Amino acid sequence: MNWRGIWAIYRFEMHRFRRTLWTGLAVPVITTSLYFIVFGSAIGSRMTEIGGVPYGSFIVPGLMLLSVFTESIFNASFGIHMPRFTGTIYEILSAPMSAFETVLGYVGAAASKAMIVALVIFATAHLFVPVSVLHPLLALLFLLLVTLTFCMFGFIIGIWAKGFEQLQVIPLLVVTPLTFLGGSFYSIEMLAEPWRTITLFNPVVYLVNGFRWTFFGTADVAFGTALAATAAFAGACLLGIWWIFRTGYRLKA
Amino acid sequence: MSDPILSIRGLRKAYASGTEALKAVDLDIRRGEIFALLGPNGAGKTTLISIVCGLVTASGGEVLVDGKNWQTHYREVRRRIGLVPQELTTDAxxxxxxxxxxxxxxxxxxxxxxxxxxxxxxxxxxxxxxxxMKELSGGMKRRVMIAKALAHEPDILFLDEPTAGVDVELRKDMWNMVRRLREQGVTIILTTHYIEEAEEMADRVGVIAKGELILVEDKAALMQKLGRKILHLQLVEPLAAVPSALAPWQPQLSEDGATLTYEFDAKADRTGIPSLLAALRDEGITFKDLDTKQSSLEDIFVDLIQQQRQEAAE
Incomplete structure (x- = not known):
């Protein structure tokens, strides 16, 4: 293993995040606060409880994941797209780095930042609502799995995208709608048929409910099912990355 | 040649568009030499370098560094190679x-x-x-790219068009740096379409055109083998026309009639010079000075490309 090479990429990426540290952290804090003001106070005052959980607390896992999805995809896709765009990718390709090591550097850094943002949101949520986590270790591991998966997904998008505009397409047009429609801010039990069944085809449902279960011990979907769905998505992303490096797709002529 | 540091065997590249960028190139690079890969734009120089360095996938053939395959032993091989690409690509x-x-x-x-x-x-x-980086001038960025390529102390250095768009001073600096590196035992492969650069720097020159390595020669041997020479004779008395007795040599007379020029093949056994001088003496034409000039690599290169085009046309 070229640990020094992995560490070099990791540090380079983390350094890039540090340059925009304050905006990088202020954005999730402000966004989360806005969500709590709108959902928590305005709407939450009429909803009170979902499945025995106060509405304000109920939306915390969903809020964390919403940011994790966008942060992961954005950081990882931008991280690999930038060297492709400027041409500095030549150095990565000519270095004694395996595909796994390269991905570990980029995805590792993107995941670190996304995890930090998730934890900042968690801390911010405490200012508004009482939040306790029933299975803290499971919650952390599940969050890590989701983060790594979306970072890999972002890495694929960063390779696939032909320009900066395309980097935004998947997160804005696919991931955000699926997140809002995937029970991040409500229980799918509240939906009428056929919408309830249709919603079950939305993969985000499993991610959000798996994470929510680690908080409250109750969710719309069994934790095992949620974990299996998340692992399947992670596996698909791994396969995609493996294929990219095997074929040199948009990396090598 | 014994023990090349880098061996390229039947390396081919056909792009998805169908363009055949490299046609089964074989090339051995000697340990510690400066090798210039000379060719016009689009000849396949960058493709060749990019395949060796892992930026482009080969369609066939292999590259060996000290006998080690560049794909199966990529870690070992890449650790030893430094690359300075043509484009100024830096993290701004x-x-x-x-x-x-x-x-x-x-x-x-x-x-x-x-x-x-x-x-x-x-x-x-x-x-x-x-x-x-973004505050540096182009020349400075070029230096940084070289520094980056040297940072891991490679013993094989690829310089792709190192002096493209570089001012005269930096070019001289660059040449000096390349020589110093060679003294330290680094093997250097540079591509260029500046013939003077190859002539100035290289121990050996490979000429590449349309994806084919046309020839590889020691620079001096190449000059000698293919170089044409020109003999200038400064006449004492100007001539009105070339005397018919000199016709077999097809000399050219300058406009003022004071200089007679004879082009000859330096690689031929008989250059025709002694007989030409004898004929001049017989004609009673005297000259006050004479000099011969070796044709430059540029002339050789143009000749080679023309030869190729003629062969292709036939």
Whole structure:
């Protein structure tokens, strides 16, 4: 293993995040606060409880994941797209780095930042609502799995995208709608048929409910099912990355 | 040739568009030499380098570094190779010293601030070490790219068009640096379409055109083998026309009639010079001075390309 090479990429990426540290952290804090003001106070005052959980607390896992999805995809896709765009990718390709090591550097850094943002949101949520986590270790591991998966997904998008505009397409047009429609801010039990069944085809449902279960011990979907769905998505992303490096797709002529 | 440091065997590249960029190139690079790969734009120089360095996938053939295959032993091979690409591609917001240190670690070498300082000083970049890349001039960026390529102390260095768009002073600096590296035992392969660069720098020259390596020669041998020479004779009395007795040599007379020029093949056994001089004496034509001039690599190159085109046309 070229640990020094992995560490070099990791540090380079983390350094890039540090340059925009304050905006990088202020954005999730402000966004989360806005969500709590709108959902928590305005709407939450009429909803009170979902499945025995106060509405304000109920939306915390969903809020964390919403940011994790966008942060992961954005950081990882931008991280690999930038060297492709400027041409500095030549150095990565000519270095004694395996595909796994390269991905570990980029995805590792993107995941670190996304995890930090998730934890900042968690801390911010405490200012508004009482939040306790029933299975803290499971919650952390599940969050890590989701983060790594979306970072890999972002890495694929960063390779696939032909320009900066395309980097935004998947997160804005696919991931955000699926997140809002995937029970991040409500229980799918509240939906009428056929919408309830249709919603079950939305993969985000499993991610959000798996994470929510680690908080409250109750969710719309069994934790095992949620974990299996998340692992399947992670596996698909791994396969995609493996294929990219095997074929040199948009990396090598 | 015994023990080449780099062996290229039947290397081919056909792009998806159908363009055949390389047609089964065979090339051995000697340990410690400066090899110039000379050819016009689009000849396949960059493709060749890019395949060796892992930026482009080959359609066939193989590359060996000290007998080790460049794909199965990519770690070992790549650790030994440094690449300075043609395009100035840098991380705009990184300071010089960070980007150079990054390169060293990316190639798996432990941090070594003393080594980085030495490299930066050699390339007169030390004073600029804290400057961020986007604030540097083009020439300075070029130096940083060289520093990055040298940061992991490679023993094979590829320079793709190192002096393209570089001012005269920097070009001289670059040449001196390349010579110093060679003295330290680094093998250097550079591509160029500046013939004077190959002539100035290289121990051997390979001429590439349309994806084919037309020839590989020691520079001196190439000049001797293919070079044409021109004999100038400064006449004492100007001539009105070339006397018919001299017709077999087809000499050219200058407009003022004072200079007679004879072009001959330096590689031929009989250059025709002694007989021409004898004929001049018989005609009673006297000259006050004479000189011969070796044709430049540029002339040789143009000849080669023309030969190729003629062969292709036939």
């Amino acid at each position: 917001f990184e300071p010089v010293i960070s980007t150079v240190s990054f390169s060293r670690e990316l190639f798996g070498k432990p941090r070594d601030p003393a080594k980085i300082e030495e490299i930066l000083r050699t390339l007169t970049l030390w004073d600029k070490r804290k400057t961020i």
